[in-house]
Amino acid sequence: xxxxxxxHNSLATESLLFxxxxxxxxxxxxxxxxxxxxFPTFLLITYNLLVGKxxxxxxxADSLYGLVPTCAVAGxxxxxxxxxxxxxxxxxxxxxxxxxxxxxxxxxxxxxxxLAEAGRTxxxxxxxxxxxxxxxxxxxxxxxxxxxxxxxxxxxxxVFSMAVMAVTMRAKSGTALIxxxxxxxxxxxxxxxxPPIALLPAWIRPLVQYQPMSPVIESMRALAEGTSxxxxxxxxxxxxxxxxxxxxxxxxxxxxAAAESGS
Amino acid sequence: xxxxTLRDDLPFAVVATVGNFIAFNFALxxxxxxxxxxxxxxxxxxxxxxxxxLGVxxxxxxxARDRQSDFGIQxxxxxxxxxxxxxxxxxxxxxxxxxxLLTTFATGYVFGFRMIGGPLCALAFCAITLxxxxxxxxxxxxxxxxxxxxxxxxxxxxxxxxLVPQMLLVILxxxxxxxxxxxxxxxxxxxxxxxxxxxxxxxxxxxxxxxxGNLATTLAWxxxxxxxxxxxxxxxxxxxx
Numbered sequence: 001x002x003x004x005x006x007x008h009n010s011l012a013t014e015s016l017l018f019x020x021x022x023x024x025x026x027x028x029x030x031x032x033x034x035x036x037x038x039f040p041t042f043l044l045i046t047y048n049l050l051v052g053k054x055x056x057x058x059x060x061a062d063s064l065y066g067l068v069p070t071c072a073v074a075g076x077x078x079x080x081x082x083x084x085x086x087x088x089x090x091x092x093x094x095x096x097x098x099x100x101x102x103x104x105x106x107x108x109x110x111x112x113x114x115l116a117e118a119g120r121t122x123x124x125x126x127x128x129x130x131x132x133x134x135x136x137x138x139x140x141x142x143x144x145x146x147x148x149x150x151x152x153x154x155x156x157x158x159v160f161s162m163a164v165m166a167v168t169m170r171a172k173s174g175t176a177l178i179x180x181x182x183x184x185x186x187x188x189x190x191x192x193x194x195p196p197i198a199l200l201p202a203w204i205r206p207l208v209q210y211q212p213m214s215p216v217i218e219s220m221r222a223l224a225e226g227t228s229x230x231x232x233x234x235x236x237x238x239x240x241x242x243x244x245x246x247x248x249x250x251x252x253x254x255x256x257a258a259a260e261s262g263s
Numbered sequence: 264x265x266x267x268t269l270r271d272d273l274p275f276a277v278v279a280t281v282g283n284f285i286a287f288n289f290a291l292x293x294x295x296x297x298x299x300x301x302x303x304x305x306x307x308x309x310x311x312x313x314x315x316x317l318g319v320x321x322x323x324x325x326x327a328r329d330r331q332s333d334f335g336i337q338x339x340x341x342x343x344x345x346x347x348x349x350x351x352x353x354x355x356x357x358x359x360x361x362x363x364l365l366t367t368f369a370t371g372y373v374f375g376f377r378m379i380g381g382p383l384c385a386l387a388f389c390a391i392t393l394x395x396x397x398x399x400x401x402x403x404x405x406x407x408x409x410x411x412x413x414x415x416x417x418x419x420x421x422x423x424x425x426l427v428p429q430m431l432l433v434i435l436x437x438x439x440x441x442x443x444x445x446x447x448x449x450x451x452x453x454x455x456x457x458x459x460x461x462x463x464x465x466x467x468x469x470x471x472x473x474x475x476g477n478l479a480t481t482l483a484w485x486x487x488x489x490x491x492x493x494x495x496x497x498x499x500x501x502x503x504x
Contacts (some may be wrong), residue, residue, distance in 0.1 A: 034423040042427050045436040054294050054444050178275075182282065189290065199294070 036079025069220035089190020100259035141226020169254030265288030309438025330411025438462030
């Protein structure tokens, strides 16, 4: 009887249900909204006002092409970190264990979270890009390049939220996230082109050029400028697959451990 | 109460200070033209203000928590002055301010910042920083106590409300870059907003050349906020049914 009901439910609908729960939660909780949308948008505006003139003087190029991708990706990460703060509460209050015993597909809570993160990032990136266009960003090549441009941060956040889950499912509180967040967001800003790489000390340059966030920002910049983005896009995808292969299993095992800890 | 917060929050005061200094310094040193003053020397005051503001954000959450937690309610029934929990929170803010000051100096010295103005100026430097810390902390406390009863405060994230305004004040100030680096239409705001005035005074004190008008503006801002926010914070502590 119940077994029948279970087999008819598809993974897709259940994931959507879990995603919907999270999105509703985030909409009501200002912290995710502020971190994922408001903060990066204002950061883009103010940072551009601060360095725009100086960078134009040094490089002769518009700094927006580096700053819009940077703020979009950083916003996705900020949002993911803010969303991850509630995971320890959900585990300790027994909510995760309750999901675990529901007659749904085991992985739907996780896929639902990934789906919600992806949806939130897509909307936030679109908003930040719109502000960027308002400030003077133009898609110089193919206008269709805007589609992969919006999808790159989604790819980043999908992998990053696996890492967030891997950490928070086991962590006592949300503060452990800071040790994950600071280096990653630092890596994003280091790739922004503000400062230009040539102006950095020599010993730090290879570190800035070859870290995983560098091809991400580079590919978004190339997409906006209308130059060839194939190589940085390929590198970003390879990095994403490698990191997902590490953090994906860790997230799944973390979730299982958290759900079975029960209370 | 003070000791509990010391354990949780103080490491962040240190890490945030060092992190902010290094980040600002690396990101902007070769981008912003500060004329004949080195960038570490130029940026140190605004790092101090930025870290103070970040600390103040946590003060909002602490006040909100004391407002609505069971422990906070119990405190309000005790036969002590209603202002005692407020004083305890402010004591912590001052301790945090001192730690931030020491860390900033230590990091700054490594990167080439020097206190040229002599001991009297150094003393004034510290006094103004702590005055500012206390003034904005009182404001944050009032805001936190106010928000404590609302749904935002119950989520423990009331501080997020102030995140964007503090960023606007810090980034769009002459603490980050000389006023010429900003677009023309923004000059008036950038020049006269409080963070610009305060950082200019601090920079002046560090180098030993303070302009009297600028010092007066800074003191007016600090004491003005201290008075206004002090009254607001005290009023928020009244016992209610």
